[in-house]
Amino acid sequence: MLSWFYGGTKSTNVRVSLPAVCFVWQIAMIVLFGVFIRYNEEADTHWQEFRRENNISSDIENDFYFRYPSFQDVHVMIFVGFGFLMTFLKRYSFGAVGFNFLVAAFGIQWALLMQGWFHTLDPATGKILIGVENLINADFCVAGCLIAYGALLGKVSPVQLLVLTLFGVTLFAVEEYIILDLLHARDAGGSMVIHAFGGYYGLAISWVLYRPNLNLSKRLNGSVYHSDVFAMIGTLFLWMFWPSFNSAITDHGDGQHRAAINTYLALASSVLTAVGISSVTQKKGKLDMVHIQNATLAGGVAMGTAAEFMITPYGSLIVGFCCGIISTFGYVFVTPLLEKYLKLQDTCGVHNLHAVPGMLGGFIGAIVAASATEEVYSREGLINTFDFEGDFADRTVGTQGGFQAAACCVAIAFGIVGGGCVGLVLKIPIWGDPADDNCYDDEAYWEVPEDDESIPPILEYNNHMIHKLPDLSESNFQVEQI
Amino acid sequence: MLSWFYGGTKSTNVRVSLPAVCFVWQIAMIVLFGVFIRYNEEADTHWQEFRRENNISSDIENDFYFRYPSFQDVHVMIFVGFGFLMTFLKRYSFGAVGFNFLVAAFGIQWALLMQGWFHTLDPATGKILIGVENLINADFCVAGCLIAYGALLGKVSPVQLLVLTLFGVTLFAVEEYIILDLLHARDAGGSMVIHAFGGYYGLAISWVLYRPNLNLSKRLNGSVYHSDVFAMIGTLFLWMFWPSFNSAITDHGDGQHRAAINTYLALASSVLTAVGISSVTQKKGKLDMVHIQNATLAGGVAMGTAAEFMITPYGSLIVGFCCGIISTFGYVFVTPLLEKYLKLQDTCGVHNLHAVPGMLGGFIGAIVAASATEEVYSREGLINTFDFEGDFADRTVGTQGGFQAAACCVAIAFGIVGGGCVGLVLKIPIWGDPADDNCYDDEAYWEVPEDDESIPPILEYNNHMIHKLPDLSESNFQVEQI
């Protein structure tokens, strides 16, 4: 309701652009789905025939039952996890959870197409056949864009976010194709393809969109008590379901089992070191909610590549241990420096939670892969885990480690270069982004309820019963100084 | 605390009626369960014998493992989804989530009995044998009543809600029996039996209970910032788990797989059109939280019948596309008209989210069924999908489409007529409902904490340090005008 005052010169009116983008893109999705997307054999009514032809003994061996519980956990992470994690700002909770919802809902459709074209297009029919694993991958793909949103939270319009997502998903699909198919790297939980890419993508965009006068919105760049509690909903659902995230598309059987265990352990370890560093770096040892909300998750990010390998339980604890420390230090020391010297404004600190732990996760994966032995994995286990089949049947673990490391560099490069280019697109002054003194404010894009928290009480006011207290927080009620 | 003032002439004291209903009905449940309900063969200790007799090769083929993950998702939708979706009112969050909890907890017990009598009563033993699928169906059944609660939110007492549930579950079971068994219609996700029925049931009750002076409670009929964020918890859990809802009781294998994919796509599509219409219908293009909280779900409602059919992925997107538009328009234009001209007060807009999309879902299902072909489904797939077996072995898809459409009319008729009758019962002035100026207020039925949000601070008060500020929001503290 104060936007007329704060609003500055920029218009945040998206009444034409937002509906236009939503409708045109959604119609495009329908057309493209009509041309390209069909059910795969496990979701099609021909499944019973397929079962008989392939000697599948029971319906329970439909991939649905292997992956659907994990899929739903991932789905919760994308929509509630990422959405609520970003509600910590005092007046941007609608934007956090609402735009996260919008972006993800568009992104998963576009991801099904982009990933389908690169990975599962049937050359004979020209169709993409989808099943539950594709849904998981679409959720994964969109996670990269939601991470990027974290760096831009409160500073961009929903139209910009949709543009960011259109390009982000496209870049993701290309990068993923290079990493998983051409380099034949393993990255089941996406340390590289999701977190490193998404983190650097968002940081690069944020760097291009640098706002020198952002401190005009400083009053809103912080939390209130209950917004921090809301953010903990996001943190906890991310934390709890991260084992499902890292195991959702790993191999059936031991692959999923091991990935879940490793991630569970790394996350537990991160919590203790995040708390320890948070306490030791604050005066009087008080904990900072920002660290608890974010750095506790670093272990999950960093295990995205190695979770399916035989990293050992204590190896997982060590990864979580180190990343909890690094991430918390990032929030305390690095983010302020990045803003001061690199002109990089990173609202949610995705540098510390996604970019760096993701990059580390990629290199940890490379090291663990390079040090794999037939003794530990068994010959068959080695082949299954690293997929040393077909063209890659002769690859050694050392070579694999090298390709893993190269893959990590590819992800980072795609994030930085792609983000730089997309940032330039988003800088065009047509997208309805807020003015520097109007950031972090739901007023810009939402009908916000007028009256915060108060029920108009009955009061005596100059001995008259009135129905509404002259509103102390808003009105021109005067206080006498004494 | 202000109820003495606002309370008018009606008493909301339910100290006798509420405990009486709770205890008498719960005891009745125990007696009826004692007479009728037993474990089915998959939950009974005789399972190992049953396995051997039926050549079931593994414990994993117990229906528990096919359906339990979906059951838990549905359970979350019923208790957290519906409960929190209704917390948007500034001072009715306790009632929203608490009465939802109470009603659902009673309803699932009564539903196990009612649905059991109609569907799974063993004529030989006179027992109802229950397993996980019955639990899902009970949750579904209660969803109808919770939808009806949405139309009445803030205007009824918990005793009325329990009466509404008693009759609602009963009507549901009869209607479901007619639709699924007699008409042999398919409705796995309940567009017709749950949403159309529940929506019109609630609207009819609300129409009978019309309150001409409801604007006396207008001050409380709206949201505050954080209540809107709470409501998003409900929205997102409903949205995320709707694929589980529509696939929970479909056929093992491809049936569950396909229903989940279709619902996932329709929901994604709804989000974009809901956002688009919300923006274009508001001044300055600002989004309205009411639309984001509700209309984004319309695609899930409308896919309740067709999700298990071969509607195709792009067909699902089209359904979501249209229903997102229709639902949002409903909130913007239809609800105000209904209140003005039809005297229909619909607190949560169930007309736009459940009644209309449910009805549309029923007819979409009819069309998709009627246009099914052996070419697309395969002969076996057609039989499995539409259950063309036994008495219905000769039914054509055209006939099936006709019966589907008839089923939708049955659901609506049951909702309207049943709701009208139950509304008359609820109009009897013995149920402790609030007065017109006391609606939407938790004070009526809850011990609400006195002191909102403020920690009593230390203040100087006439130069004395005091521990508690004279409470500005409640007392007759006087403010001097200057």
Place this chain on the structure above:
Amino acid sequence: MLSWFYGGTKSTNVRVSLPAVCFVWQIAMIVLFGVFIRYNEEADTHWQEFRRENNISSDIENDFYFRYPSFQDVHVMIFVGFGFLMTFLKRYSFGAVGFNFLVAAFGIQWALLMQGWFHTLDPATGKILIGVENLINADFCVAGCLIAYGALLGKVSPVQLLVLTLFGVTLFAVEEYIILDLLHARDAGGSMVIHAFGGYYGLAISWVLYRPNLNLSKRLNGSVYHSDVFAMIGTLFLWMFWPSFNSAITDHGDGQHRAAINTYLALASSVLTAVGISSVTQKKGKLDMVHIQNATLAGGVAMGTAAEFMITPYGSLIVGFCCGIISTFGYVFVTPLLEKYLKLQDTCGVHNLHAVPGMLGGFIGAIVAASATEEVYSREGLINTFDFEGDFADRTVGTQGGFQAAACCVAIAFGIVGGGCVGLVLKIPIWGDPADDNCYDDEAYWEVPEDDESIPPILEYNNHMIHKLPDLSESNFQVEQI
């Protein structure tokens, strides 16, 4: 921000002790995991060989697929359920959800070791082999400590909580070994080993740490409107997922199926009686949120032992019926008496939700076990359900009932005696606990955002536009008496 004023003489500065404990213990975990913990054969890359050797026909028979969905539900209960249930205090939500997170993250690691040494240490290799069932058991183990935290909420430092957890998990593992292995009692959902133990453990510690002047913090020992809504998130996730809790480690097939059904029913029944008693014991029949948040869960606690038995559906309803009553009465009458006469300060009323229902659940289990018959269970079912194999092949159900009852006494004794001893350790004045006038206050251990809820509005103040209202809730602003 008022801690300088309220702070009294005790220092809550944990800047040395908290990081020290976090780091030293986490490093110890890494070392111990390195020595002892490995993947079991279902999570190891040798799984494919193991499958062939054991004629396991499909990957879907990996225990992961039997238990992982239940594991994730349990995980949500531990972190979101217990965490948010305790957010009801107006200014201790950070501590509730944050310390719960910290304690659980440490506890699960220590529990994997302790439970591994007692239950799954391979004597040949000296290794503990872990899989998904161990993760569930670790979550269970930590639940005992989180229950104990409920009795101490707001009155202890995070360092004390970590000490409580270190000893609590140790005691738990010993007690569990005695109950499950030596006495060969069944307790799949932990009425005895988790709830009775955890409840009495917390109560005994609270009794030792009695604070005669706790009423100095009375102003903060209560809820506000939105903190009660947050707490309902915890309640509902506990309530919804309790069927998974009680069935997570029961036998494959009918065991899990039956345990889920029984728990579902008992919980539903609890809700109605909790609501009934809450209403009848309050003036004007208004419901008390404390009862709805807690007593509705009593049925789940009390079914922890008997859920896997053939207690029958109506038996489950009866258990829930009684425990809902007993628990609510506990909150209304017993807790105040305990505080007054026994000097027992129990913040969350764990006496009424965990200690007593857990104890009752143990004895209910004993009765149900003792009354088991071959007619109802079948010979094979009896053996499977009570594990009458090996050394226990000749045990009768009567004997089993006796051992179940003895097990319950063991759990309570461990809780009381262990809690007394740990309480003495925690009384040593080195742990940074808050002073009596500084309890229930996040200020003690958290950086709390300064400005609650208000966006600095634009105001006229003596006819000048100002940016910030003199903050009524914090400053020494003076009010003139008239």
